[in-house]
Amino acid sequence: MSVPFSGALRRSGGIVSAIGKQLKSVNLKGVKRITVQFDPFAENVKSTREFLFLLSTPKVALTNPKCVIKSEIVCDRQSASIKFALIDSAQEQAKVKEIRFNSDNINTLELLQLCNRHVSSLAPPEEITNKVLTKAEKQKLGGGAGGGKKATKKK
Amino acid sequence: MVDSKTVVTIIQCNYIPIRGNLAAKTVNSHSFQFPTLYQKHYSIMSLSLIQKILPLAKSSTPALQSVRFKGKINIQRPKEPHYERARVVAVTQPKYPEPPKAKSCFKTRAERTQQQIENPYNEIIAREVRNWLDHSRLVAVFHLNSITSDEIFRVRVQLHKQNLHLKSYGRKIISQAVAATRYEAILPLFHSNHCIVFSPDQQTIGSLLRITRKVPQMVLLGGVVEDTLLSRNELMAYAQLPGLQAVQAQLVQTLNQAAGHLVQQMQAHQQSFVQVLDVHAKGEVKETTPELTEEPK
DSSP: OOOOOOSOSSOOOOHHHHHHHHHHTOOOTTEEEEEEEEOTTSTTOHHHHHHHHHHTSHHHHHHOTTOEEEEEEOSSOOOOEEEEEEOHHHHHHHTOSEEEEEOSSOOHHHHHHHHHHHTGGGSOOOOOOOOOOOHHHHHHHHHHHHHHHHHHHHO | OOOSSOOOOOOOOOEEOOTTOOOEEOOOOGGGOOOTTSOOOOOOOOHHHHHHHOTTOOOOOOSOOOSOOSSOOOOSSOOOOOHHHHHHHHHHOOOOOOOOOOTTTTSOHHHHHHTOOOOHHHHHHHHHHHHHHHHOSEEEEEEEOSOOHHHHHHHHHHHHHTTOEEEOOOHHHHHHHHTTSTTGGGGGGGSSSEEEEEESSSSOHHHHHHHHHTOTTEEEEEEEETTEEEEHHHHHHHHHSOOHHHHHHHHHHHHHHHHHHHHHHHHHHHHHHHHHHHHHHHHHHHHHHHHHHHTTO
């Protein structure tokens, strides 16, 4: 008689939490320069401006301290655009030199989603430079060689 | 015996219509049948009246008995009342008039949400914004990226020293302030995080640009100078202008240039002739002077 359950158990947090979720996964490691260009008196620049603000937050900026965010204000009713100039390894991976979003008709959330899909995926994987060995690991590594030595010594 | 823990009254006063008689105060004695551990207190009302009205209330009541002497009283598991008492209680339950159904109960969501009363404080702030706009000769609007309040305070202080006032208002208030006035065109600048700088003085654009150049989070969008809306590039160009007197001098020069050009054309031939003569005269002087110098040698 009863209909099987369909739908979500938890209520969605709304657009703000969706934006927050996307923002957490933004990674600018593959970008060396971001140029945001818009005409402030045009309509439809709200999403661009919001995106610019979100990129300037310390958490996002921390993903790549070398990345420069430049904002250009134009007065000739050009459509708003966001350009990501990629680093070399990312350029090889994506086979393009820069990625450009025309953000006239895109929502802030959609902008972030696109950014995550196309730009964050080009971030080079992190290399582990200093791995601190625990005592047990050290023993394991050195024990194999030292144990043999010890055995011979004892003999 | 009255202890410190005893509580004096458990008189339940109810108004009971008894066979159409007038209401009378009664003392219900059935609640006072506690176990012998507890002592009871009564206050004496007319016992004969009690006995008349409640014929069953015949228990012999001593003069005063304490009700409680222990701290704990039982209210969670009350004893089931005697039938008579229950009957009385049932009859005497208060009947309140039905509360009016909430007026918004049958309205749609749209009607409910549209009835948000606007805070009159917004009106006051809007008036303040309009005041600033009317009395400042320079208004610059900036887009504000993520910035710490420490940094913005430093900027605010630096600007204040130049008599520039950094302010920020919500879009709703600004639209209320500006909507039907001549400043309506600046509204699109306030869609996102912003700040406004007002200056009652003239000629502070240079210092404003100098200070805000050091702040990467503030992006100049546009402004209003002497009731003229200027875009960013125009504002920068305006900042490069030398100054009112110099510009007026330039204007005068341009105006005079028309007549001056005509005069120049008329005099052109004479002037060139005079110049050639000059050169020739100088040339002769130079030839003679070397001869003079040679002689003493």
